[in-house]
Amino acid sequence: MKIIYCIGNIHNSGGIERIISTKTNYLVNKGYEIHIVVIYPAPKTPFFNFDSRIKFHYLNLDFEKEKGLKKKFHFRRNKKVFLQTISVLFHKIKPDIAISTFCKYSKYIYELNDGSKKIIERHFAKYKRAQYYSKLDKYYLGRIITYLYRLNDYNICKHFDRFIVLTHEDQKSWGQNLLNIEVIENPITIIPQHSACLENKKVISLGRLNQQKQFHHLIKIWKIISQKYPDWKLSIYGNGEQEKKLKKLISKLNLNSSIEINSPTSDVSSVLLESSIYAMTSKYEGFCLTLTEAMVHGVPPVTYDCKSSPAEIIKNGVDGLLVPLNNKKIFIQKLSFLIENEKLRKQMGKAASLNILRYSLDNIMQKWIDLFERLISS
Numbered sequence: 144m145k146i147i148y149c150i151g152n153i154h155n156s157g158g159i160e161r162i163i164s165t166k167t168n169y170l171v172n173k174g175y176e177i178h179i180v181v182i183y184p185a186p187k188t189p190f191f192n193f194d195s196r197i198k199f200h201y202l203n204l205d206f207e208k209e210k211g212l213k214k215k216f217h218f219r220r221n222k223k224v225f226l227q228t229i230s231v232l233f234h235k236i237k238p239d240i241a242i243s244t245f246c247k248y249s250k251y252i253y254e255l256n257d258g259s260k261k262i263i264e265r266h267f268a269k270y271k272r273a274q275y276y277s278k279l280d281k282y283y284l285g286r287i288i289t290y291l292y293r294l295n296d297y298n299i300c301k302h303f304d305r306f307i308v309l310t311h312e313d314q315k316s317w318g319q320n321l322l323n324i325e326v327i328e329n330p331i332t333i334i335p336q337h338s339a340c341l342e343n344k345k346v347i348s349l350g351r352l353n354q355q356k357q358f359h360h361l362i363k364i365w366k367i368i369s370q371k372y373p374d375w376k377l378s379i380y381g382n383g384e385q386e387k388k389l390k391k392l393i394s395k396l397n398l399n400s401s402i403e404i405n406s407p408t409s410d411v412s413s414v415l416l417e418s419s420i421y422a423m424t425s426k427y428e429g430f431c432l433t434l435t436e437a438m439v440h441g442v443p444p445v446t447y448d449c450k451s452s453p454a455e456i457i458k459n460g461v462d463g464l465l466v467p468l469n470n471k472k473i474f475i476q477k478l479s480f481l482i483e484n485e486k487l488r489k490q491m492g493k494a495a496s497l498n499i500l501r502y503s504l505d506n507i508m509q510k511w512i513d514l515f516e517r518l519i520s521s
Contacts, residue, residue: 144515145176147238147259149229151246153181153199156190156382156407157351158329158432159244159266164191165332169508171196178236180229182248191409202228204248222251233257240515243303253302260518263300264307264327267429268316268451297321304518309430312451325514329430330507331439331499338441339416341485341492344375346478347418347442349411349433350425352383352404357447359385360424360471362392362402367475369401372482377402377422380414415440419488420481424474428452438462438499443491445478456502462495 148167153160163179171177177197184203193199206221225248233241233255243249243263253261297320300306306324308314314326346368350356358379365377379389379402386404393402408414411433415421421437423446428434430452437444438456444463446453447470457463464477481488 144240144519145178145236145238146170146240146242146515147178147180147233147236148242148244149180149182149246149249149252150244151182151249152185153179154185154187154189156409158429160189161191161332161432162266162329163244164189164193165330165504166508166511167197168192168194169504170511173508173512178238180232180249182225182246190407200232202232204228222248226251226254230255230257233259239519250299253299260304261302262305262307262514262518263303265313265429266309268310268313268427300324305514307514310451310455312455313429316451327510327514328502328507329432329435330504331435331502332432332504333412333436333439334500334503335412335416335440337416338492338496339418341419341441341443341489343417343419344372345418346375346377346420346422346482347380347414347437348377348422348424349380349414349437350423352379352381352385352389354385355426356381357424357426357469358389359392360447360469360474361422362389362396362398364422364424364471364474364478365398365402366396368478368482369398371479373401375401375482378414378418379404380406380408382407411436412440415442418442420445420478422478423447423453425449426468431456435499435502438495441492441496443481443488443495445474445481447474456499458494458498462491462498464491 148163167177171194178200179197180200182202182204184205185201204225234257238259241252241259241261243252245263245265250263300321306321307327309328311326314324317324348361352358390404393399415437421442421444423434423444425447427450434444434456447468448454448465449468453465457465459465466474466477
């Protein structure tokens with residue numbers, strides 16, 4: 144079976160890139176012929192490892208920015224160029240399955256008449272960047288507003304054979320208007336041989352240094368934590384547009400000796416095994432890969448209960464602790480609770496390492512394989 148993944152870029156160190164590498168490496172080892180189409184220019188090699196049998200196709204479409212009154216014109220022209228370019232490639236490869244990762248142009252591959260079954264997978268929650276809209280779902284008129292807010296996405300997704308989301312909460316938020324929607328969670332990308340001892344006085348957080356992750360919340364929280372527990376340290380791993388701003392905040396709060404910001408690492412296991420608590424202050428998530436990775440290493444998490452995955456991943460009080468979104472005061476209380484209670488910390492860590500195995504690579508990839516087989520036979 145031939146499968147094409149279509150993505151804007153594959154060379155960053157983010158969660159989407161990690162998941163695509165994990166899934167495609169698994170599938171190629173199961174005998175599938177895997178192609179990855181990269182839309183935009185990509186001068187660097189991928190951050191994550193890909194099996195040499197996976198075939199990459201670089202379209203190198205360097206579209207000029209769409210702005211001002213000519214924005215719609217530029218978009219239509221760029222979309223036409225994209226579809227013409229990728230159509231030639233699709234007819235050459237003749238895929239059985241074509242998968243869009245929901246990037247700006249790949250979500251229009253449903254317009255290609257190449258005979259392949261089309262899947263679109265969304266790596267973020269419905270309310271990405273606008274989680275406040277989710278509150279409107281409680282009301283009839285509010286649901287109309289949120290439907291209109293995502294109307295273009297509804298009109299796109301309904302044309303695909305399957306629309307894949309990461310959580311049941313997100314599936315519910317899309318409502319009953321999409322009959323092709325299905326949930327397949329992200330798989331755990333690492334199964335370690337050992338669990339963290341949870342005796343090091345170290346809290347860890349992983350993620351892109353951007354607005355979504357709200358690391359400025361965690362840094363302000365740590366100002367109080369460092370005063371209560373001066374021998375504990377916070378390690379953040381990531382890069383992004385807010386790096387300078389966050390380092391400036393750390394200096395302003397006199398936390399340079401208590402917080403370190405490190406570059407992203409491909410050896411996630413090593414840094415997690417040295418840690419005792421995972422902290423996450425995200426505004427929203429799709430299905431947080433770093434959270435599941437921390438738990439499988441036996442590192443109990445303290446996290447905001449944001450849209451839309453932590454509450455489905457964590458059993459609150461059993462294998463981690465959930466905090467109301469943006470409530471720094473309660474976050475400090477729960478983080479302090481885990482710091483002070485080593486025995487409970489270890490109990491939660493052990494429970495986390497076992498409970499999270501429901502998202503093992505074999506379990507999740509079997510869902511994908513079953514989906515492929517169903518589509519091909521239909």
